[in-house]
Amino acid sequence: MEVVQIIALSMGVAWASGINLYATVFMLGMLGSSGHIVLPPGLEVVTDPLVMFAAGLMYCVEFFADKTPGVDSGWDTIHTFIRIPAGAVLAMGAVGETSQAAELMAFLLGGGLAAGVHATKAGSRVLINTSPEPFSNWATSLGEDAVVIGGLWAALFHPVIFLVALLVFIIVMIWLLPKIWRGLATVFAKLRNLFRRPQPALPPAGNGDAEQADKSPR
Template sequence: MDELSTLLNSVQPMLDWRDLPVDMASLAALAAGLGWASGLRLYALVFVLGAAGRFGGVQLPGELDVLSHPLVMGLSGLMLLAEFFADKLPWLDSVWDAVHTFIRIPAGAALAAAVMGDQSGNAQILAALLGGSLAAGTHFAKAGARAAINTSPEPVSNVVTSFGEDALFAGGVWTLFNYPLAFLVALVVFMVLAIWLIVSLWRFVRRLLRPRSGQVAA
């Protein structure tokens, strides 16, 4: 029992920013987390990482240190404010999501690949595929859910959902940095639910379109 207690007390989070360079498992967890967060709140993620590197004394791994550049921080901060308000307005949030289909997914892949900037080319490609896939799953689940919520005439549900996404992003990033193993478990659960939501919304849309297709054929 004493040996077990000593072992448990010696376990440190995989993402121990104080003792970089971190190992491959830590980098993979970070790449997955950045992909997920990119699909939810891309500009907030870029700004937080940049601020951590510039003001928080954090040595960002790989090629992420570019996020600490004042120009990158300034642009991401402006876009963060724009997204914060656009995401609270019914239907404007869906337009914003539609446009960012072409931004969040490649950005998630790029950020994940940047984590592996000091690793081999194969590691960077695998990280890009992982980050892009997670960003896509998160983005489409978010965009689909918001489009369904926007069918309600009242704006309250949209605003509440948006604040819920803000809280989810903040909690997820905090967990990623402090308890990466717990984050990975939660990420698996989240992605299972996201896939279920995307499939359910797709089936619902198909059911709506079937009667119209029948009328046109007639």
């Protein structure tokens, strides 16, 4: 594989894993086992029927969980500990049999990219879930599925286009993450105030002394 293809595949699997890990693994397994692409040795494991079955089953579960407001945020929270390390491992496997330095670099960059993408996805979902209607949630989830499939296809067959689009995505993500963080802080502050017990009103200081003075004999 050429260097550009290796970089595109490595960063592509890390980026896609941050959005939908199971769709990423299943798509790579399908394309590799059908002969449409030649995977590097480090990624050939995804063509194993057991891996494809597990990825396909979990994708079916995620398909419905990801479209249920509230459940999707819980799902994203759990997958913080799954998507990020898996994205790093897939990125490292995508560089093939190269030097250990290249594998470590791919692992670090892939893990960082997967973490940023996952944080953007999970934070955006929390904000979207504040809307009372479920249609925006469904549309966002379906859009994410389509983006993962289209992005991986571009990384495999049009690596230069994918890398340019990825650079634009990273710039937008860096600009968007602080805004998402401020939005989350506002949402959590409102929830905290909603469940906080109201404090009983205290009488103004000094009123009791004045009343006692009025009742005392003159």
